[in-house]
Amino acid sequence: RKEVEQDPGPFNVPEGATVAFNCTYSNSASQSFFWYRQDCRKEPKLLMSVYSSGNEDGRFTAQLNRASQYISLLIRDSKLSDSATYLCVARYQGGKLIFGQGTELSVKP
């Protein structure tokens, strides 16, 4: 089983839509979680951290369910500029990041 698993998509949505990404992780020792976004052939850019209580940053909301080992990212009012690959990431003690395969989002006008 993959350590961090995501639906690869692609998700094709119109501007203004709400879209949700899901992610599961297999290692309960994972300490903390993040969502990164990656544009084609560029570096992963930190979108937001996900802590036990979940958190919101503008149009983005991340949730963590440790019991189900499940993480989600909700994007409201999608913009064209949100088109990217969204990476679900687990951090282990010591700092090692384990990345999911990524979910591709394409926002169309």
Add this chain to the structure above:
Amino acid sequence: EPEVTQTPSHQVTQMGQEVILRCVPISNHLYFYWYRQILGQKVEFLVSFYNNEISEKSEIFDDQFSVERPDGSNFTLKIRSTKLEDSAMYFCASSEVSSGRLEQYFGPGTRLTVT
């Protein structure tokens, strides 16, 4: 805003040659990492580095790989004898950690092409 920088942006080398990839982490960060991403695949952890020594390394990081912090600002990844399968994007990352900030920030990457 402080950034991680990497040089070169693209390196082409012949199989069997040595390459050194360079990174300048964010200045007040204490933890440094290398990751790689083969085209079309996920980002993979290679090594973490703290207090002038390797903290953890993956199975990928075999004897052909080494890391060094030669001075107060640079962090390097050396591949001694490159193989075709070493062709990938190599990302350097750094994090602060000491203040509880666990986030890692990535540099723009070096695209390594081994021919």
